[in-house]
Amino acid sequence: MKWIKIKKLTDQLVFDYRIHPIVKDHCSCRLPSNREIKEIIKLSKEVLFPGFFSKRNVSETGHWLSTFLVTKRLHRKLKREISLALLYLADESRDKNIAKKSCTLCVDFIASLPQIRAQLHTDLEAHYLGDPAAFNRDQIIVSYPGFYAIVIYRMAHRLHQLGVPLIPRMMAEFAHRETGIDINPGAEIGDYFFIDHGTGVVIGETAVVGNHVKIYQGVTLGALSTRGGQFLKGVKRHPTIGDNVTIYAGASILGGSTVVGDNATIGSNAFLTESVPAGARVSIAKQEQTIRIASERSSQNVV
Amino acid sequence: MKWIKIKKLTDQLVFDYRIHPIVKDHCSCRLPSNREIKEIIKLSKEVLFPGFFSKRNVSETGHWLSTFLVTKRLHRKLKREISLALLYLADESRDKNIAKKSCTLCVDFIASLPQIRAQLHTDLEAHYLGDPAAFNRDQIIVSYPGFYAIVIYRMAHRLHQLGVPLIPRMMAEFAHRETGIDINPGAEIGDYFFIDHGTGVVIGETAVVGNHVKIYQGVTLGALSTRGGQFLKGVKRHPTIGDNVTIYAGASILGGSTVVGDNATIGSNAFLTESVPAGARVSIAKQEQTIRIASERSSQNVV
Amino acid sequence: MKWIKIKKLTDQLVFDYRIHPIVKDHCSCRLPSNREIKEIIKLSKEVLFPGFFSKRNVSETGHWLSTFLVTKRLHRKLKREISLALLYLADESRDKNIAKKSCTLCVDFIASLPQIRAQLHTDLEAHYLGDPAAFNRDQIIVSYPGFYAIVIYRMAHRLHQLGVPLIPRMMAEFAHRETGIDINPGAEIGDYFFIDHGTGVVIGETAVVGNHVKIYQGVTLGALSTRGGQFLKGVKRHPTIGDNVTIYAGASILGGSTVVGDNATIGSNAFLTESVPAGARVSIAKQEQTIRIASERSSQNVV
Numbered sequence: 001m002k003w004i005k006i007k008k009l010t011d012q013l014v015f016d017y018r019i020h021p022i023v024k025d026h027c028s029c030r031l032p033s034n035r036e037i038k039e040i041i042k043l044s045k046e047v048l049f050p051g052f053f054s055k056r057n058v059s060e061t062g063h064w065l066s067t068f069l070v071t072k073r074l075h076r077k078l079k080r081e082i083s084l085a086l087l088y089l090a091d092e093s094r095d096k097n098i099a100k101k102s103c104t105l106c107v108d109f110i111a112s113l114p115q116i117r118a119q120l121h122t123d124l125e126a127h128y129l130g131d132p133a134a135f136n137r138d139q140i141i142v143s144y145p146g147f148y149a150i151v152i153y154r155m156a157h158r159l160h161q162l163g164v165p166l167i168p169r170m171m172a173e174f175a176h177r178e179t180g181i182d183i184n185p186g187a188e189i190g191d192y193f194f195i196d197h198g199t200g201v202v203i204g205e206t207a208v209v210g211n212h213v214k215i216y217q218g219v220t221l222g223a224l225s226t227r228g229g230q231f232l233k234g235v236k237r238h239p240t241i242g243d244n245v246t247i248y249a250g251a252s253i254l255g256g257s258t259v260v261g262d263n264a265t266i267g268s269n270a271f272l273t274e275s276v277p278a279g280a281r282v283s284i285a286k287q288e289q290t291i292r293i294a295s296e297r298s299s300q301n302v303v
Numbered sequence: 304m305k306w307i308k309i310k311k312l313t314d315q316l317v318f319d320y321r322i323h324p325i326v327k328d329h330c331s332c333r334l335p336s337n338r339e340i341k342e343i344i345k346l347s348k349e350v351l352f353p354g355f356f357s358k359r360n361v362s363e364t365g366h367w368l369s370t371f372l373v374t375k376r377l378h379r380k381l382k383r384e385i386s387l388a389l390l391y392l393a394d395e396s397r398d399k400n401i402a403k404k405s406c407t408l409c410v411d412f413i414a415s416l417p418q419i420r421a422q423l424h425t426d427l428e429a430h431y432l433g434d435p436a437a438f439n440r441d442q443i444i445v446s447y448p449g450f451y452a453i454v455i456y457r458m459a460h461r462l463h464q465l466g467v468p469l470i471p472r473m474m475a476e477f478a479h480r481e482t483g484i485d486i487n488p489g490a491e492i493g494d495y496f497f498i499d500h501g502t503g504v505v506i507g508e509t510a511v512v513g514n515h516v517k518i519y520q521g522v523t524l525g526a527l528s529t530r531g532g533q534f535l536k537g538v539k540r541h542p543t544i545g546d547n548v549t550i551y552a553g554a555s556i557l558g559g560s561t562v563v564g565d566n567a568t569i570g571s572n573a574f575l576t577e578s579v580p581a582g583a584r585v586s587i588a589k590q591e592q593t594i595r596i597a598s599e600r601s602s603q604n605v606v
Numbered sequence: 607m608k609w610i611k612i613k614k615l616t617d618q619l620v621f622d623y624r625i626h627p628i629v630k631d632h633c634s635c636r637l638p639s640n641r642e643i644k645e646i647i648k649l650s651k652e653v654l655f656p657g658f659f660s661k662r663n664v665s666e667t668g669h670w671l672s673t674f675l676v677t678k679r680l681h682r683k684l685k686r687e688i689s690l691a692l693l694y695l696a697d698e699s700r701d702k703n704i705a706k707k708s709c710t711l712c713v714d715f716i717a718s719l720p721q722i723r724a725q726l727h728t729d730l731e732a733h734y735l736g737d738p739a740a741f742n743r744d745q746i747i748v749s750y751p752g753f754y755a756i757v758i759y760r761m762a763h764r765l766h767q768l769g770v771p772l773i774p775r776m777m778a779e780f781a782h783r784e785t786g787i788d789i790n791p792g793a794e795i796g797d798y799f800f801i802d803h804g805t806g807v808v809i810g811e812t813a814v815v816g817n818h819v820k821i822y823q824g825v826t827l828g829a830l831s832t833r834g835g836q837f838l839k840g841v842k843r844h845p846t847i848g849d850n851v852t853i854y855a856g857a858s859i860l861g862g863s864t865v866v867g868d869n870a871t872i873g874s875n876a877f878l879t880e881s882v883p884a885g886a887r888v889s890i891a892k893q894e895q896t897i898r899i900a901s902e903r904s905s906q907n908v909v
Binding site for chain 1: 608611612613615616618619620622623626636637638639640694771772775776779782783786788790792805806808810811824826828829834835836837838839840841843856858860875876877878882883885886887888889890891
Binding site: 305308309310312313315316317319320323333334335336337391468469472473476479480483485487489502503505507508521523525526531532533534535536537538540553555557572573574575579580581582583584585586587588 | 658
């Protein structure tokens with residue numbers, strides 16, 4: 001009797017799939033899988049920081065063979081997911097090129113990992129020098145969510161530059177899930193980038209961020225309005241941040257033509273929709289806060 | 304000697320369990336397990352979006368047999384967890400009814416998945432049309448946290464309507480962990496619901512949300528005060544939102560009698576504890592912000 | 607040909623490792639692993655709440671043997687990670703002491719679990735009494751993120767007190783990833799602590815929090831400025847919160863000399879950088895909000 005019920009449920013579902021195919025714009029291919037993207041991120045982290053995320057000793061990181069084995073696995077997995085992503089978007093006819101193209105893209109990505117390492121080295125310095133609670137640099141690599149999100153962003157951004165579809169955003173959303181930090185792979189972010197705590201940070205697709213920028217939890221570099229929806233595709237909707245800018249917790253900087261000049265400091269909870277010049281210190285006027293002392297039944301205003 | 308230490312530690316712990324049973328209100332049954340709830344969500348997603356989360360090609364989604372096998376697994380796992388949840392709350396005597404009841408509830412849930420698919424289809428449209436950064440609809444299904452949270456909410460809400468205890472909230476907290484979006488399964492949410500970025504969104508148990516509503520990161524639909532604690536159980540404590548309402552990042556709308564009329568727009572960081580009529584555009588007055596230019600040692604106020 | 611490419615990529619990477627060792631201050635040892643820390647948290651939770659996170663019935667929790675087996679596994683894993691953490695920081699010469707010291711630290715930690723259970727019991731009461739949406743206490747243990755973060759904080763804080771390096775912060779960041787709640791293990795937090803929803807909560811390293819404190823999502827107990835970076839190490843940079851204080855969503859309380867007196871209530875989005883006396887009720891003055899009704903093309907100011 002149980003089987004009859006499950007058979008009936010299946011009939012209903014299959015009927016529904018035919019009547020309401022929820023999505024129409026896919027071809028007949030497999031999509032890249034979130035599980036494999038997670039594996040690829042893990043393997044890339046092993047390549048970027050040898051010895052930190054494996055059971056190998058840190059001192060063995062120069063070993064050629066262990067590097068070779070990790071790189072080989074990364075190459076195999078990444079190439080497969082890239083080819084799925086390319087096939088997914090391709091016309092049936094060009095399948096042959098795709099095998100070759102996904103191999104080239106994969107090799108290009110791995111070949112740029114030393115460059116990404118160099119940039120991450122600057123981010124690591126920014127995290128260590130900026131946070132009094134940081135014990136040492138290794139701890140930042142192993143456990144800081146801000147640094148973790150930046151590692152994934154720099155890889156996703158590289159794949160985005162190489163023109164790989166789907167996968168960069170899947171990586172970014174993996175980082176978002178893990179850290180609460182949502183950096184669109186399209187954003188351009190300079191060296192020595194520091195995100196502290198990070199939960200709730202949003203950095204939009206067309207944001208541009210300079211060098212030596214510090215960002216705290218809850219900061220949004222966003223769009224003014226997305227009422228235009230898909231019509232706004234490709235338009236610069238997110239702000240430009242200069243060098244040496246610090247943006248404190250909860251501040252929102254919105255709009256594609258909003259520019260924050262070099263060396264500016266944006267205070268907690270500030271709400272900027274217009275540009276500010278270099279060196280500016282923006283802070284919201286102290287809000288009028290009421291403090292009532294319950295025990296005295298009196299009330300006083302403080303600024 | 305190591306064994307003696309562990310034996311001693313165990314003695315201390317078992318002694319402590321007897322003296323201080325941390326929880327008193329459970330019966331002698333197993334609780335539903337978070338790991339199984341995660342599996343159930345995964346299987347349900349395969350049923351809702353065939354081909355998107357499995358290793359099957361998307362084109363094979365009409366296949367009767369593969370649907371049957373997934374449905375069968377979902378049925379088996381969900382039925383077991385529902386019966387654990389029911390047993391957990393039941394008097395010992397009614398065990399027999401529970402086996403039957405959990406089967407009925409499980410079948411009712413699976414039978415309503417086509418209806419949930421139809422509703423999710425509207426949410427998908429809202430996500431695609433609302434976000435210029437969305438590449439296509441498939442990407443939203445595969446990687447958007449807002450959509451993911453809504454998928455889980457709609458399933459949890461259905462189980463909540465069916466009267467299944469414990470499991471809906473466990474599902475909601477799974478979504479919360481993964482996305483930073485906390486939607487209580489008791490909330491009533493209409494079609495074409497769109498959550499962008501989403502980290503920090505809180506939607507309370509007695510909130511009511513209309514159709515075509517857009518919500519951004521950090522929005523709270525919450526209670527005014529929970530000082531009443533358990534005495535407030537069942538009381539409407541969260542707001543009612545009309546159709547076509549947009550609520551921008553960081554806004555808080557609080558209180559059970561607060562109603563936001565149709566077509567209203569609530570600006571970033573607004574703090575509403577009273578109703579606003581249909582068509583209203585609420586925005587906080589531009590805060591006085593101080594901009595000091597460090598290099599010039601001067602200071603100017605801007606509104 | 608594929609092999610030649612991977613060989614070449616490996617050569618480049620190994621060359622880069624030699625030229626740019628990304629981190630210089632580690633010794634030649636393995637770091638503790640995030641995966642093992644996750645296991646240790648899981649095992650500790652089984653010891654703290656027997657029957658809640660295992661496949662055992664809750665009623666079997668008094669069983670000596672099952673407790674012994676879990677404790678043994680916890681001891682083995684924790685001891686290994688502690689010794690990795692100690693070795694990592696040690697001079698080569700003192701290796702022998704490390705085996706002994708890590709065993710002692712591990713036993714000390716497990717021996718203090720009954721004490722942690724007693725404190726968590728008070729937190730559980732605070733969660734149940736404070737949240738009208740809480741079905742019962744068991745549900746809180748199984749699925750509430752605020753309670754989960756506090757469980758991990760209390761364990762991490764204990765290890766921090768014992769002087770174990772690296773691992774407490776790794777535990778805290780695991781909790782942060784899972785819940786969006788970032789509590790530094792160095793913070794001192796009293797009994798009956800309640801965090802509702804929790805996403806975006808940040809509690810800094812030198813914060814002190816009294817008993818019966820309630821905190822909502824997005825609350826920061828932070829530093830005023832971290833421009834001093836590593837020079838501020840050890841300085842009290844985060845606020846002190848008295849007993850019976852409630853801090854509503856989005857409020858920020860900053861600075862090492864900021865003291866919030868007993869029984870105070872801090873309203874939503876308040877921004878405190880100065881002390882307030884006992885019994886104070888701080889609320890931001892209602893912001894001027896503009897409500898325009900689109901249909902009438904008129905505009906009105908409301909306070």
